[in-house]
Amino acid sequence: MTLLKRSRWSGSYVVMIIYFIGILFSVIVIWNNTLHTPSSLNWNSWAFYEWLINYEGGFVRRGLVGSVINKFYYGKELIAVNVLVFFAAILFILLATMFLAINVKNARSALLFIFCPAGLYWMAMGNEYYYRKEIFFYITILCACFIFQWWQIYRNRYLALILTGFIFVTSGLLPLIHETFLFYGWLLFSLMLLQLHQENGVPGKKAFIAYTVVSIVIFTILIYFKGDANTSEAIWFSLSNSAKALTVTSEPAGGISGIGWPLAKALSLLFITLQTGLASYYIFSIILIYLFLGYIVSENRGFDLKQIYLSKQLLLPFCVVAVSFLPLFVLGWDWGRWIMGIWYVSLFIFLLKLDKQIVEFFPNTIRLPRKIFVLIFFLILFSLGIITRVPECCFSGSGASFFYNPIFTNTILGNIKEFLSSLT
DSSP, X not given: OTTGGGOOOOSOHHHHHHHHHHHHHHHHHHHHHTTTSTTSOOSOHHHHHHHTOOSTTSSOTTOHHHHHHHHHOTTOXXXXXXHHHHHHHHHHXXXXXXXXHHHOOSHHHHHXXXXXXXXXXXXXXXXXXXXXXXXXXXXXXXXXXXXXXXXXXXXXXXXXXXXXXXXXXXXXXXXXXXXXXXXXXXXXXHHHHHHHTOSSSHHHHHHHHHHHHHHHHHHHHHHHTOOOHHHHHHHHHHSOHHHHTTSSOSSOOHHHXXXXXXXXXXXXXXXXXXXXXXXXXXXXXXXXXXXXXXXXXXXXXXXXXXXXXXXXXXXXXXXXXXXXXXXXXXXXXXXXXHHHHHHXXXXXXXXXXXXXXXXXXXXXXXXXXXXHHHHHHXXXXXXXXXXXXXXXXXXXXXXXXXXXXXXXXXXXXXXHHHHHHHHO
C-alpha cells in the first residue's frame, strides 16, 4: 500500500478506462492464441521449438525449460508450452501494470506505456514477444524493481541482502533458460547493487565488480556450450512425434536448428540486413521508442518536453543501455526482441531514477565545436542514406539497396571483373 500511494494519476477516468480496456484486450488476445486451443500452435513455430531445447544431446545453453518439459510432458509438449506461455505473459502484464500504477504519475504516460510499439498492447496484437523466453527476464526484473523500491522506502539492510541474493541467484539461473539474460540484467542490476551498497562506497564497488565477474564467467561458459549440429540432431530425436509434426521437415527445425549454426551463419544475417537496406527499419524503431521514453520521463519529472530529447539526462543513459545491447544486434538475429529489451530496461532505469548514476559516471561528456559536430552528423546521415532504405510492407518489395541493385551487381561489378581479367 505504501508503494501504491506514490502514484498520482491525474488523467481523466475515461483515459484510465481506455488503459484497462487495452490491458483486458491484450489478455484476451493472448488467451485466444494459447489456452483457447492449447493443442494447436497459433504463434511462431521457431519460438516454439526454442522452448524444447534440452540436455538430451549433452549440456547446452537454453536447455533448462526444454529438459523439464521433455521429462514431465513428453507427447504433450505443445499444451505444456501454451500453458506456460499464457501464465508467464499474464504474470508479466499484471506486474507491469502494478509497476506502472506505482511509478507513472499521469494517465497520458500510462497510455503511452501500453500502446507504444514495444508495449503490452502490441505484444499481444502483433502476436509477438509474449511467447518468447525473454518474458521470464521481464518478470524477474520487475520483481527486483519492487524489492528495490521497498528498500528505497524503508532502507532496511535485510531487504538489501534479499535483493542482492535475488540478483545473484536469478542471474545464475535465467541464463540457463536463455543466455541473453546477462545483457538484459547486467546494467540494471549493477546500478541497483551500487545504490544498495553505496553507504561507504567500497561495498558498492565490490558488489558491482563481483556481479560483473560472475556474469562474464557464466556467459563465457555458455558460449563454450553453445552446441553443434550433433547436439541439434540429438535434441530433435528426443522429441515426441506430436511435437515434430508441427513442421514439414524431418530435420531439426526452429530454434533447435539454430543450436547447430556456426558463428559465421549468425553474422551473415547481419550483413544481409545491411546489404538489403533494411537496417533503417531498426533505426526507426529505436528512435520511436526514444521519443516515447522521453515523453514519459518529461511527464514524470516535470521536464520541458522541447529540451529533454537533446538533453544529457535522457540521451546519455539511453545510449548506454542501447550500447549494452549492441552485442545482441551483432551476434543475434531478431533485432525486434533486443529493441524490446532496450525499451523496458531504459524505462525501468528512468522510473527508478537509476539514470543519475550513469550521468554522474560521465561527468565530462565530449563537447565538439558546432562545425565539427555538424560535419560528423552529416557523414553519419549520408552513410545511412547510401546503405539503407525505407522498408516495404513485407520487408521485401521490388526495390533494392545499392549493393543489391542490378546496375551495381551486373554492370559495375561486371566491368570491374572484366578489367581485372584483362590485367591477368
